[in-house]
Amino acid sequence: MNFTPLRISTLKPGRDIPFSLYIFFKEQYLEYVKPGMSLDEDKFKKLKKQKISKFFILDQDENAYQEFLDELINETLDDKNASLESKVDIVEGQAETALEKIQEDPGSEKSFNMTRKAAQNLRKIIFENPDALKAIFGSDSESEPIIQHSLNVCVLAIKFAKSQKCSEEDIDFLSTAALMHDVGVVQLPEEHQELFKKNKKEFSPQDHLAYYAHIKAAIKILSDKPYINNKIIELIENHAENRSGGGPNKLKKLTKPMEILSLINAYDRKIYTSGITPAEAIQELSIDELGNYDLKMIQDFQKLLKAEGIA
Ligand SMILES: [Fe+2]
Numbered sequence: 001m002n003f004t005p006l007r008i009s010t011l012k013p014g015r016d017i018p019f020s021l022y023i024f025f026k027e028q029y030l031e032y033v034k035p036g037m038s039l040d041e042d043k044f045k046k047l048k049k050q051k052i053s054k055f056f057i058l059d060q061d062e063n064a065y066q067e068f069l070d071e072l073i074n075e076t077l078d079d080k081n082a083s084l085e086s087k088v089d090i091v092e093g094q095a096e097t098a099l100e101k102i103q104e105d106p107g108s109e110k111s112f113n114m115t116r117k118a119a120q121n122l123r124k125i126i127f128e129n130p131d132a133l134k135a136i137f138g139s140d141s142e143s144e145p146i147i148q149h150s151l152n153v154c155v156l157a158i159k160f161a162k163s164q165k166c167s168e169e170d171i172d173f174l175s176t177a178a179l180m181h182d183v184g185v186v187q188l189p190e191e192h193q194e195l196f197k198k199n200k201k202e203f204s205p206q207d208h209l210a211y212y213a214h215i216k217a218a219i220k221i222l223s224d225k226p227y228i229n230n231k232i233i234e235l236i237e238n239h240a241e242n243r244s245g246g247g248p249n250k251l252k253k254l255t256k257p258m259e260i261l262s263l264i265n266a267y268d269r270k271i272y273t274s275g276i277t278p279a280e281a282i283q284e285l286s287i288d289e290l291g292n293y294d295l296k297m298i299q300d301f302q303k304l305l306k307a308e309g310i311a
Pocket residue numbers: 149181182265269
């Protein structure tokens with residue numbers, strides 16, 4: 001039997017679950033909830049306390065889970081009485097589940113579709129709730145750093161692209177690309193994956209080559225997939241380019257969505273690789289990256305971070 005993980009935050013206490021839920025305990029999968037049963041509030045709290053954030057389902061129940069989740073998310077996001085926290089929890093859970101899947105199987109259509117939906121729901125929650133960005137940015141310390149980074153870049157890119165007057169279509173592709181942009185990192189040999197956590201300033205020329213192989217690795221997997229739009233692939237391919245041609249592809253002419261993705265990736269990278277605050281990171285970026293991005297764009301980004309209460 002094959003199992004696939006899901007975040008507990010994508011379930012709801014008291015709601016019937018149409019498939020079996022398993023936990024992974026002492027090297028084996030144990031059935032925790034039978035189909036048609038639900039989890040009560042107390043169990044939810046207990047699991048949270050024990051820091052158990054994942055259940056597993058059988059691969060064959062994947063479609064039933066996706067249907068269940070779509071319905072639950074639509075209901076929650078449209079519920080005027082639901083708290084922002086409950087909305088953020090479930091959409092974040094969907095994005096985290098999707099990103100974990102995509103790391104495991106980057107080329108699969110199912111993983112891609114879930115990532116696409118997560119990006120769409122993140123746009124919805126960000127546009128409809130003024131406080132959502134701050135609630136999601138840097139929020140989940142239980143996630144792997146790469147997943148939190150992908151979420152950070154995605155929500156910042158959504159909000160910033162809107163304020164930079166990008167089209168709905170551009171924001172759609174940008175938000176998906178932002179979630180997926182680092183899928184190539186887990187394809188690198190293990191010792192090179194560590195470079196994800198290393199500050200770019202400390203990169204040797206060898207580090208540079210080894211780390212940026214993650215972009216080629218991602219493109220190799222994604223480029224022949226008919227269900228992935230070329231614009232998404234182009235954004236992922238160029239997410240480390242800048243106006244001075246210092247990126248791995250030496251591109252100097254960037255589209256606006258490309259420049260936004262690259263700027264925000266560089267910004268969030270500063271925070272988690274050097275442990276500085278979001279406010280310090282934007283100060284540092286406006287000095288270090290001068291000439292790499294449009295000056296007005298850097299200034300606008302700084303203003304946005306301030307207005308959002310992030311920096
Ligand atoms: Fe990144």
